[in-house]
Amino acid sequence: MSETSPILKVMQPAEIPDAGLDLRTEVVIVGSGASGAVMAYELSRAGAKVVVLEAGPYIPSSEFQEHTQTAFETLYQDHGNQVNTTGDMVVLQGKCIGGSTVVNTAACFRPPDQVLESWRTEHGLENLSPEVLAPYFDKLESNLSIHQNEPHEVNYNGRLLLEGAKKIGIPASPTSRNVKNCALSGHCLAACRTDRKQSMLVTYLPWASELGATILSGTRADTFEVRDRRITAVNAIATDSTGRNKPVRVEADLVVVAAGPIQTPLLFQKNKLANSSGQVGLNFACHPSLAVFGEHHGPVYAWVGATITAHAGEIENPLRGGYLIEAAMADPVNTSAATDGGVGRDYLDFVANSKNFQSAITLIHDHNVGRVFLEDGRKRIEYDIDDRDFESMREALRGVARIYFAAGAKRVYLPTTRRTTIERESDVDSVINSLTNGKHKYRLASYHPQGTMRMGADPKRSVVGPDGRCHDLDNVYVPDASLFPSSIMVNPQVTVYGLASYIADQIKARG
Amino acid sequence: MAHALSLLDEPTLEEVRVGFKLFDYGAIVIGLHFRRFVNLSVERRVAYVHRWEKGVEIQRGIVDLLKKLTYLGYWKDIEAARAIGYQGPVSVEGGIPNLGNAPMPPTGQEP
Ligand SMILES: Cc1cc2nc3c(=O)[nH]c(=O)nc-3n(C[C@H](O)[C@H](O)[C@H](O)COP(=O)(O)OP(=O)(O)OC[C@H]3O[C@@H](n4cnc5c(N)ncnc54)[C@H](O)[C@@H]3O)c2cc1C
Numbered sequence: 001m002s003e004t005s006p007i008l009k010v011m012q013p014a015e016i017p018d019a020g021l022d023l024r025t026e027v028v029i030v031g032s033g034a035s036g037a038v039m040a041y042e043l044s045r046a047g048a049k050v051v052v053l054e055a056g057p058y059i060p061s062s063e064f065q066e067h068t069q070t071a072f073e074t075l076y077q078d079h080g081n082q083v084n085t086t087g088d089m090v091v092l093q094g095k096c097i098g099g100s101t102v103v104n105t106a107a108c109f110r111p112p113d114q115v116l117e118s119w120r121t122e123h124g125l126e127n128l129s130p131e132v133l134a135p136y137f138d139k140l141e142s143n144l145s146i147h148q149n150e151p152h153e154v155n156y157n158g159r160l161l162l163e164g165a166k167k168i169g170i171p172a173s174p175t176s177r178n179v180k181n182c183a184l185s186g187h188c189l190a191a192c193r194t195d196r197k198q199s200m201l202v203t204y205l206p207w208a209s210e211l212g213a214t215i216l217s218g219t220r221a222d223t224f225e226v227r228d229r230r231i232t233a234v235n236a237i238a239t240d241s242t243g244r245n246k247p248v249r250v251e252a253d254l255v256v257v258a259a260g261p262i263q264t265p266l267l268f269q270k271n272k273l274a275n276s277s278g279q280v281g282l283n284f285a286c287h288p289s290l291a292v293f294g295e296h297h298g299p300v301y302a303w304v305g306a307t308i309t310a311h312a313g314e315i316e317n318p319l320r321g322g323y324l325i326e327a328a329m330a331d332p333v334n335t336s337a338a339t340d341g342g343v344g345r346d347y348l349d350f351v352a353n354s355k356n357f358q359s360a361i362t363l364i365h366d367h368n369v370g371r372v373f374l375e376d377g378r379k380r381i382e383y384d385i386d387d388r389d390f391e392s393m394r395e396a397l398r399g400v401a402r403i404y405f406a407a408g409a410k411r412v413y414l415p416t417t418r419r420t421t422i423e424r425e426s427d428v429d430s431v432i433n434s435l436t437n438g439k440h441k442y443r444l445a446s447y448h449p450q451g452t453m454r455m456g457a458d459p460k461r462s463v464v465g466p467d468g469r470c471h472d473l474d475n476v477y478v479p480d481a482s483l484f485p486s487s488i489m490v491n492p493q494v495t496v497y498g499l500a501s502y503i504a505d506q507i508k509a510r511g
Numbered sequence: 512m513a514h515a516l517s518l519l520d521e522p523t524l525e526e527v528r529v530g531f532k533l534f535d536y537g538a539i540v541i542g543l544h545f546r547r548f549v550n551l552s553v554e555r556r557v558a559y560v561h562r563w564e565k566g567v568e569i570q571r572g573i574v575d576l577l578k579k580l581t582y583l584g585y586w587k588d589i590e591a592a593r594a595i596g597y598q599g600p601v602s603v604e605g606g607i608p609n610l611g612n613a614p615m616p617p618t619g620q621e622p
Contacts (some may be wrong), residue, residue, distance in 0.1 A: 004614050005614065008612060053619065073518060081518060081519055136622060139616075140622065141614045143613075180610060180613070181610065183602060183607045185602050187600070187601070193607075194602050194609045194610060202612045202613055206613075210615060303598065313522055332582075332586045332591075332595065333582065333583065336582035340564075340578070344557045355596040378522060418564040418565065440571035485572065504622055
């Protein structure tokens, strides 16, 4: 085993014979993202023979181009076009070796204690207390070089957020990230070209590979073979670059479905499994996010530097209307996608000024009102903003606008589908109060789908038990973001890593 | 725009086609311009877009999609973005070295 630089070996579809593959293993893991990768390493470390099936391609960092659209096309689910059924919210997920961790913006938060407490009282998850989870988070934070941004990692955009928030008394601080010696390229969303973001592609997957795990890319799990209360084999389809499909069958003692909060419930629905509670695919939440821009008199260059630098808001208080504001980079594509700069001349002026924009996104603790299902074989993500959540969104918008004006902005652009600006601080309340909830009124994005395979102690109200095992099946575990019984408001990767690591321990303890 | 459309799955593409036709031909009847959108003057096009922005849900949805696809297509050319001061790719150009895969964590980690 190499001490310094473990090698990630991936079997790509072109290497699979036309007749396909028939494998036998101890553990098969569907999905190589945040949860799948942690499980692959932890179970390999415990001596298990592991096979990982990943639907997306293997793209090494040397091929990343730091170009937003190219990244959408090659690294994201549905080429970045995955939307809710209404069509007014893009739901972003990575689809590649490493999953969403390859394209995420590296912000790291532990789940708020208040959220874990509500999981205990409302969902019977006595086991997931902050004290129990703390050693898992400590380990992950060390393994993934998670640290609070140092002064040089907070760009002018981030400093403006910190200064503005301080002036009006909103708590704010530099954000923590899983980045090692960040090159400050501003291209997190297009994947890290220089391997500084400690995504699963450069950490847990090479580590699992080094310990003997077999990792297949371009191989989509499709059906399960079931006997009694066990999945005995996963049938997958490997598709090579010419479009040729090759069957892959993996027989296993233990099955981990870590395909993420959209695909995991769809797989179980398609296979009509694990759904005695009727909850598979329900309880979808997603932290609907809005981007807000504040125009300053001079350049801010929010796209220069780290992608997420600082944050503001009552993050320990999600259940009492808290919200989170994150200073975020915005390149011309993201700026144009996130707010309406107008059409014709107005739009040209808007983008020409965009270097002067202060930029941030908002996150809220939304209710689990959505559902994911198949309709005539087509994926549907039914989710519209609930009126209660709209109030939290307005509160967050009010917070951002006030911070921007306190930081010296002369105008604020709101994330509406029809250009809406606030021209002076004294107009903040009246403009924001005039906003109403409705479809196709806001430029919504979700980076954090969650909740569709709810974890809980009661098999009638949840799909997965407190140890991560499906209530209805004896050898099937789900460790991904679909577990979350409620949304957590903060960026979820650390919670996903922590839960996956905890669930791996439950599997090990079971023997 | 054509490239962006080519990335949509077939049922979605069909819905988009119908939506854009409605938008284009809507100018004749709904817009009372008696011409398709593509044949209107620039001023009338802008006015027509603004009317759809204030319209019912489906109108808002169609015009918003049209705008988003236009931006995606426009900014695909990195030179367009550079013209407004955006840096574009930096790592290869700046000779920033790759760190490679992270070393294995210490053995015997608990938990
Ligand atoms: C653009 C973006 C920015 C984000 N920013 C942050 C951030 O700053 N901080 C943070 O904490 N979180 C962030 N997140 C969210 C975070 O990355 C996710 O919550 C986390 O990765 C979820 O882990 P997961 O294991 O549930 O799913 P994923 O990491 O999405 O992995 C699921 C994997 O399963 C694969 N898969 C799906 N179906 C199948 C199948 N049938 N067969 C085989 N494989 C399949 C997928 O291709 C994917 O690779 C961001 C996400 C995105 C998309």
